[in-house]
Amino acid sequence: MKIGIPRALFFYHYYPLWESFFKDLGQEVVLSNPTNKQILKNGIEVAVDDACLPVKLFHGHVRDIAGRADVIFIPRIISIEPKKYICPKFLGLPDMIKHNLPDLPPVMDMTLNLYNTKLNILEHFFEIGKYLNKTRLEVMKAYYVSHKKFSSYKKHLRKYSVTPYEILTQKNIKTIKPDFTVLLLGHPYNLYDDFISMNLIKKLQKRNVKIITYEMLNEKKIVRGTKKLTKDMFWTLGNNILGCAYYLLENRKIDGIIHVASFGCGPDSLVGELLEHKVIRDYKIPFLYLTLDEHSGEAGFNTRLEAFIDILEGRKFSENNISSHG
Ligand code: SF4
Incomplete structure (x- = not known):
């Protein structure tokens, strides 16, 4: 059959x-x-x-x-x-x-x-x-x-820090000596569908950005991250997204976060709000919230992505130019 x-x-x-x-x-x-x-x-x-x-x-x-x-x-x-x-x-x-x-x-x-x-x-x-x-x-x-x-x-x-994208599409997105590490959050069906995500993963790879997704973290780390939530999140995907973000923010292993959400998605808007507040209030690292719907234009999408990468570059440049003596 x-x-x-x-x-x-x-x-x-x-x-x-x-x-x-x-x-x-x-x-x-x-x-x-x-x-x-x-x-x-x-x-x-x-x-x-x-x-x-x-x-x-x-x-x-x-x-x-x-x-x-x-x-x-x-x-x-x-x-x-x-x-x-x-x-x-x-x-x-x-x-x-x-x-x-x-x-x-x-x-x-x-x-x-x-x-x-x-x-x-x-x-x-x-x-x-x-x-x-x-x-x-x-x-x-x-x-x-x-x-x-x-x-x-x-x-x-x-083990090999691979995304499902690489396995399902058989495309290699490894970056050699990446300039930045970005946590890419969102539902797998948005992130790993090249057409819907407007080739977001490929665009990041082209700009020498290494990406981390929640699939690369083991369950224990995600659970440790979710302990920072004031209330238990009862949606599996939202829970994974927040647990992963909170854990990596705490451990300072990322330069920025991109959250990809679907327009009209209730769970995404709640998770997005929680995430944005946490990142802006407690960690102050660049955060990009991208919403996808059938009318999303690629030009606007690219501009926002480029601006985000420019901010990452700017921060890196400033950090390298700050005297260790204050
Ligand atoms: S409403 Fe949100 S979580 Fe539900 S299927 Fe749509 S995108 Fe996924």
């Missing part, structure tokens, strides 16, 4: 796991094409107006894959770790897609909810296996193999 996976949203987090699992069960995995103008246009055409950009784009990717797949995989994701939720848009995503695109091939919309216990994850995969007429034993074997691969993929990101 050809399983279609849209190259959007949680593709940027789970793809190595999903690919291994389906292939191990003898299925063929088909991906939508990398985002382009037409895919985005197709998504905007059918999605509700007030949906955020990544959800609109997801619709476009589903349309792109529809003619090439027997079934489309759109899990109903509620929670990906205990005691934390993710944005409710993911919960309603399969219904939204089926409603807005009625002529699709069948949709596999199994629920992933790890809020209560980690053991639930197998139930999610058993449900998928049932749909594919696989035995529980076959599913367990495929799951353990794919889980192992997924764990070593995540370890690889941390």
